[in-house]
Amino acid sequence: MKNQFQNELEDVFAYLMQLHQDNIHPKVARKRLRRLQQQYPNTEINLLWEEESYDYSVHYDVLLRHPGEGTVSVSFCPDRALPWPMRGVHRWHDADLVKVNNTVLTIEQAIGCLDSVWDEPKLVNRLLNACLIQEELEKNPIELTDSELQLAIDGWRRAHRLYTSEDTYRWMSQRSMTHTQLEQYVTTEAVVAKLRDKVTASRIKDYFTQHKANFDTAHVAQFSIHGKQKAEQLYQQVLSGDIDFWQAAQQQFLAASQKSVEQTSRMLFAELQRRQMTDQKANAIFSEKPGKLLKPLKTDDDCYELILVLAIPPTCFDVKMQQTIKRILFEAWLAERRQVAKVEWYWGNADRLSQLFVPEQVAAG
Incomplete structure (x- = not known):
């Protein structure tokens, strides 16, 4: 075991040195890593990297994981460069979407399979909205009480027709979701609902008065x-x-x-x-x-x-109407922020993105 470990370290170090000397792109570096992975099949070997935005230089790190033993991190930092522990290093799994057996599908690959995303402004706006909502909640956090969370979970289960514990656990199992993850998922929805209430509360009645005919x-x-x-x-x-x-x-x-x-x-x-x-x-x-x-x-x-x-029923300012107006006002609030937001997309074809996602098109959606 000790000799194998030493051999792994030597080979990994040589691999990293070669990447630096050849100035290799991450895509090629991952291909070269396969030789090491095939040479040491009992060790989980993963490649991490970070690209500097100002000069596009890449810093690599290799993780060697021995099941039941531990994980070793190996990296090489050239002279006058900044070692990765001192950077805001991007963890290797942040860009991964799903792993099936030993094959990992990245977010970029998944989006590439969904050509329709480029022709769906509503879907694009939902992605942008998620970032804008998260930004707002980081600035002005919203907390849920235990009773509010329980009400949210009960409402979510009714909406998904999960009336029994068995139905709920089956739903979670199909999505490999734990109870904690389910709570986080529902909490996010509930917090966004409270944010929507907060943003729109003082404007609902006035909006209805001014646009009543639109709701005929x-x-x-x-x-x-x-x-x-x-x-x-x-x-x-x-x-x-x-x-x-x-x-x-x-x-x-x-x-x-x-x-x-x-x-x-x-x-x-x-x-x-x-x-x-x-x-x-x-x-x-x-x-x-x-x-x-x-x-x-x-x-x-x-x-x-x-x-x-x-x-043709009469137009009433009832609960249903108020919920409808909340959605309209909240979408308008998000649209204003999309229009002035600085958006950078990190997946897909860069040339295609530059043609499709100009600010006017994003805001108009």
């Missing part, structure tokens, strides 16, 4: 039809009584393509607010009484909606 709500039944002529024909048939609205909706559902079927089934019944609609659609709906069938409204290139107004 209509309960409707609606489905899509492709083609103006077909939409007009179906509209006239429903008006004349040749077919009722529900039969027309059923026929359209059965005749639609798979993609249209999904849209039709999802949108047959809807609760719509004026702020979520185009002016044309909102004016058509709110100018009629419940029970009225609207003329076909054009939505996309050759798509029309047939809408039956079911009910």
